[in-house]
Structures are given as C-alpha cells and as structure tokens.
Amino acid sequence: FTPLKNKDVDFRLKVKSSRFLSYFFHLPLEIEKVSFISGYLDSKKKRINFTSWIPQFTYNGEHYSEASLYLNGTSDSLRLLAQVCKMFDQTNVQIVLNSSIAYNQIAPHLQWKSTNTNGSKGTIQALCRFFGNDQKDKIANIHLYPSEIAIKDTLWSISPSDIALEKSCITLTPIELRRGNQYISISNSKKRNNAYLISLKDIEIAHIQDLLNF
Secondary structure: OEOOOOOOEEEEEEEOOOHHHHHHHOOOEEEOOOEEEEEEEEOOOOEEEEEEEEEEEEEOOEEEEEEEEEEEEEOOEEEEEEEEEEEEOOEEEEEEEEEEEEOOEEEEEEEEEEOOOOOOEEEEEEEEEEOOHHHOOEEEEEEEOOEEEEEOOEEEEEOOEEEEEEOOOEEEOOEEEEEOOEEEEEEOOOOOOOOOEEEEEOOOHHHHHHHHOO
16 A cells, blocks of 8 residues: 555555455455455545456355456546456356446446357346435336347347336336247336236247246
8 A cells, every 4th residue: 555645545456365355254255366456545536446357266156257347436426347257057258347326326237248159148238326315215216228138149139127116115117028029028017015927928948948047
C-alpha cells in the first residue's frame, strides 16, 4: 500500500495464498496460482479504481480459471467488467458480465460462450431499478430486454418482460422462451400469492434437458 498526495491510497498486491481469507472470513476459496490485485481510492474526487486477475482458483469445490474484474467510477456512477471461465461437463464456458451502476439503477449485460463448436452461447440484458425505504413494499423493478440463447446450434429467443419485486410477492409479465412454434412461457398476475402459470407448446423432455444443462 502506498499513500499518495492526490489519492488516499494506491495498492498493488501479489497474492500467493488465500489461507487468510479462508481463516478470517470462512470463505471456501483456494487460489491455485499467483494472482494480482491493484487500484486506488481517491476520497477527494470520490473515485475508485480496482483491477484483479486470478488465473486459477477453486470456490466451494468448483474450479474456475482466467478470472478478471475491473471496477472504475465515482460514488454515484460505476462501471463493472468481470469475466471467468468454468467447466461444465468437461466443456469450458467463458462468462462475461458488463454492467453500469448509477443512481439506484443497474444495467447488467451478461454473455457466455462455450469452447465447443456445437456448444451454447447467449446474451441476457436487463435494467434493474431499486427503491428506497420510502417506497413501502417495493424493492425493485427489473426490465428484461429481448435476448437470445443458442443451444446445440439451435437458437431460442427470450421475450421482453417486466418483473416487480415486493416484500409480499413477485409479479411478472409473461417471460417466453421461443423457437419457431415451440415455446415455454411463465407468467402470473398482480394478485398477491398467485401461482405461476407455465405454458408449453411442442416441447419435449429432451428440449427441457438441453435448456437446464446448457
């Protein structure tokens, strides 16, 4: 750690072991290769910059690799870019999250792609707005933008939807996963404690297994 004249602190860390994290914070984390963390904090300009690179690690028994995180911005506006690779049934999948955070809103853009030629890939984009304590029962509103998922060279589209999170219930406009005339739709009404309605058309068990194991 290095105190600076114009910045509160500048830090550059070389991490060889995660034993202190496991011991003090009880995290099921094991860093398997040397990792690097750097950045700075500037309280005068209310700015933060954080960068990390972890080549290989295990969390809760699951193996990950090529993990990186970049966070930059001010107290009221942040930009986040994170990526990691994970093995699913001997298939390596790269997951990338790009998000802006500003004024009680988060705009996540999630992408993933497997290394197999006939593997899966997809994009999901949303806008999340969080409410303060003055909004009574409201917690957040989530708008899901039109998205696409490719599974075994088959393209599925996700319809736009609005999800309202409240302390007493969750309501959503129909979320539809469609491929041509085939679709899976999930919806409910604004009535409290109302059951979710799941509609299927021309869907076989194999399709559901592909979606659950993409």
